[in-house]
Amino acid sequence: MQFCVLITLLTCFAFSRGASVAQEGIEKQDERVRYDNYAVYKINYDNSIQRQLLLQLVKRHESFSLWHDSPTEIHLMVSPLALSEFERNLIRANATAEIFLANVQNLIDNETEANAKATSSFGWTRYHNLAEIEAWLDDILATYPDVTEGFVVGKSYEGRNIRGIKISYKADNPGVFIESNIHAREWITSATATWFINELLSSTDDLIRDLAENHDWYIVPVLNVDGFVYTHEKDRLWRKTRQPSSISSCVGVDPNRNYDVHWMENGGASDDPCALDYAGPHPFSEPEIKAMSEYLGSIKDKVNVFLAFHSYAQLLLSPYGHTAEKFPDNFDDMMKVAKAYADAVGAMPYGTIYNYSSAADILYPASGATNDWAYQEGIRISYTVEFRDRGRFAFVLPPAFIIPNAEEVLIGIIALIDECKKLGYLNLK
Ligand SMILES: [Zn+2]
Structure with missing residues (x-):
């Protein structure tokens, strides 16, 4: 040593x-x-x-x-x-x-400067705040009224609406649900989600048209709205929700440890309110997560695939997060589907490498995450997807990487969905 x-x-x-x-x-x-x-x-x-x-x-x-x-x-x-x-x-x-x-502040300053220089129109050469994302979403809903529908997951602790968009070109499509920006500082996730929505609606590429029109998409670009606003206004590196604790001066809960699925098992989260992975006082203590569970629960019979967008590490993490001792019965299929994503991304000129396994197997136990909860609710293909990079810029990924990251996520998802279809996971429930 x-x-x-x-x-x-x-x-x-x-x-x-x-x-x-x-x-x-x-x-x-x-x-x-x-x-x-x-x-x-x-x-x-x-x-x-x-x-x-x-x-x-x-x-x-x-x-x-x-x-x-x-x-x-x-x-x-x-x-x-x-x-x-x-x-x-x-x-x-x-x-x-x-x-x-x-010097982390240098990265944050560079990002702030890039955002300030940009034009006022919405695009993917800089990061946008919640108000800009919601205004853009309104434009999209107005531009494509026949195939889109806005929905509200519920309200945040601070009273904001948590908004989503459903894209559906025809009846009887299998469903794909995308949750994004549950962790507030992971800005690349909502930037990628909005770019992805735009591609589904506006691309003329045959593969993307097939992806868009033969699946129903439920996409929540920013789930942790309070935390996201806080990252723009107060603390760029905030991760958690913004609900105060009754037992500590530390604010917020790790929303991705707050679902009622093996909650707090095997050291997969912390009981310390000041910890970044604080699981909360009880499962679903966070209004955002309770609302998300109720919304996703209400449409789970229409959803075949669940993806949670995160950064960073370049990983696809399948259930279970709480233990590496036990794997889901269709784990081998989930590895085939993850391999399809990773191979497709790896073959692109960017050469970005994704690894994959269960969260507990490839990292350490992490309990109470959305993708485990979605799997528990019967959505048989369910991943946490950790985007770029591997630490070079980490949570403050410069805006020049938004489109390259989004392009490879799109190519990865096309391959992932294709493999799901081959393995029979897109049959209507
Ligand atoms: Zn995350």
């Missing part, structure tokens, strides 16, 4: 100016949370003892934030105030660290 701590850590001390005025690890200015000189490290490790030592750091929420967790590496955002503690713990854990992002 290597005994090595990369000296890249030292480079960050040069940037410690902002740290002297930081409060609780996060400097605030103009009401927005700032991440000046917060760095993201990729840490490779060999065994579970090392991992446990490193994850202990995450309990200090204000200084360390876990961005990615897999059996070979974790990605950790570190406050400039906590670098020496981080270094000490790396030595203790005998682990290797490599810097991924030297």
